[in-house]
Amino acid sequence: MKRAAPAPGKASRDPGHDPCGHRHPEESSSVRYEEALRTLTQSPLRVTRSRKAILTLFSGKHGPFSADEVHGMLADTACDLVTVYRSLASLEKIGLLRRCDFGDNTHRFELNTGEHHHHHVVCRVCHRAETLDHCAADSLEKMAASMGYSQITHIMEVFGVCARCRENASDHERH
Amino acid sequence: MKRAAPAPGKASRDPGHDPCGHRHPEESSSVRYEEALRTLTQSPLRVTRSRKAILTLFSGKHGPFSADEVHGMLADTACDLVTVYRSLASLEKIGLLRRCDFGDNTHRFELNTGEHHHHHVVCRVCHRAETLDHCAADSLEKMAASMGYSQITHIMEVFGVCARCRENASDHERH
DNA sequence: ATCTTTGCAAATACTTTGCAGGCTA
DNA sequence: TAGCCTGCAAAGTATTTGCAAAGAT
Numbered sequence: 001m002k003r004a005a006p007a008p009g010k011a012s013r014d015p016g017h018d019p020c021g022h023r024h025p026e027e028s029s030s031v032r033y034e035e036a037l038r039t040l041t042q043s044p045l046r047v048t049r050s051r052k053a054i055l056t057l058f059s060g061k062h063g064p065f066s067a068d069e070v071h072g073m074l075a076d077t078a079c080d081l082v083t084v085y086r087s088l089a090s091l092e093k094i095g096l097l098r099r100c101d102f103g104d105n106t107h108r109f110e111l112n113t114g115e116h117h118h119h120h121v122v123c124r125v126c127h128r129a130e131t132l133d134h135c136a137a138d139s140l141e142k143m144a145a146s147m148g149y150s151q152i153t154h155i156m157e158v159f160g161v162c163a164r165c166r167e168n169a170s171d172h173e174r175h
Numbered sequence: 176m177k178r179a180a181p182a183p184g185k186a187s188r189d190p191g192h193d194p195c196g197h198r199h200p201e202e203s204s205s206v207r208y209e210e211a212l213r214t215l216t217q218s219p220l221r222v223t224r225s226r227k228a229i230l231t232l233f234s235g236k237h238g239p240f241s242a243d244e245v246h247g248m249l250a251d252t253a254c255d256l257v258t259v260y261r262s263l264a265s266l267e268k269i270g271l272l273r274r275c276d277f278g279d280n281t282h283r284f285e286l287n288t289g290e291h292h293h294h295h296v297v298c299r300v301c302h303r304a305e306t307l308d309h310c311a312a313d314s315l316e317k318m319a320a321s322m323g324y325s326q327i328t329h330i331m332e333v334f335g336v337c338a339r340c341r342e343n344a345s346d347h348e349r350h
Numbered sequence: 351a352t353c354t355t356t357g358c359a360a361a362t363a364c365t366t367t368g369c370a371g372g373c374t375a
Numbered sequence: 376t377a378g379c380c381t382g383c384a385a386a387g388t389a390t391t392t393g394c395a396a397a398g399a400t
Contacts, residue, residue, distance in 0.1 A: 136311040149335030156331035160324030
């Protein structure tokens with residue numbers, strides 16, 4: 001999102017808007033938070049201010065967000081970037097967050113609500129992500145299970161060039 | 176593969192062995208290479224010594240391999256690590272290599288033979304990878320296409336704990 | 351009281367970039 | 376020859392680690 005990327009992600013992102021266009025009804029935001037908090041409480045991890053802040057953020061915005069983006073969206077006094085990294089890692093470990101990979105060497109996370117397992121299409125040009133409301137990995141997970149694996153998870157991302165960027169590109173050629 | 180990883184990866188890898196256990200018949204190695212070379216020749220890219228060396232490597236070993244691993248396996252005089260990075264990127268761009276993502280912020284690549292599109296299960300503990308001879312992303316790619324995306328690709332990796340590592344872990348607990 | 355978590359600073363690891371010279375088409 | 380490629384050195388950027396102080400149960 002910063003190296004060879006033509007369109008920087010963070011800068012181009014409206015923080016008040018879900019990056020992947022996923023609809024997040026206002027009324028369920030707190031429900032999601034309560035549920036997440038319950039999971040955290042029941043885990044061996046401690047319920048700290050930073051973790052609560054991070055869970056609140058993820059309950060309200062769909063993501064996926066990188067550590068840096070999370071840190072930027074939290075109140076200035078919330079916590080250190082290092083703590084964000086550590087929190088994301090530990091919250092992923094207890095299954096509260098799910099990691100996404102947009103191929104730019106940056107870990108991104110979103111709330112791992114059981115209700116709604118999905119993936120994204122990421123535009124290779126503008127790096128915007130949209131939700132794909134479906135997951136097709138069941139068969140692969142079963143295959144892995146039959147090979148003796150346990151605690152199975154997966155990541156899956158689809159990449160392409162979105163209509164808007166394709167049009168922009170052909171505009172440029174017309175010059 | 177080096178950061179929070181309990182088992183180092185590169186060091187633990189036998190370079191003479193395909194990391195994901197994929198069978199690579201001796202006789203087709205050169206066939207794969209010839210085919211790749213043809214693609215490279217027909218591309219706008221130039222046929223250079225480094226690129227040939229890298230394609231030879233990928234034709235003989237299944238991978239996936241990181242830039243660093245590739246560099247380590249090439250003859251000492253073959254080329255600079257920077258060149259490996261650049262070659263992997265350009266060979267991916269013309270579709271000769273395919274990127275895999277094992278979740279450790281390291282790009283890995285394998286030969287993108289049309290014959291055999293597949294994915295991997297990666298053990299979260301020992302980081303060994305095995306092939307899953309199947310791909311379930313067609314439906315998602317179609318969905319992305321219907322949303323206006325073009326030049327669609329995807330990545331997909333399954334993670335778990337392999338039987339061996341699970342046993343080792345329970346051995347430790349028994350202490 | 352104990353064990354976890356945090357902040358800060360510093361270190362790592364992977365990847366990219368600039369530039370001059372070498373090589374391919 | 377013209378333009379792509381490469382090597383080397385140096386920079387970035389994301390992420391991790393060490394350690395002492397602060398916090399959670």
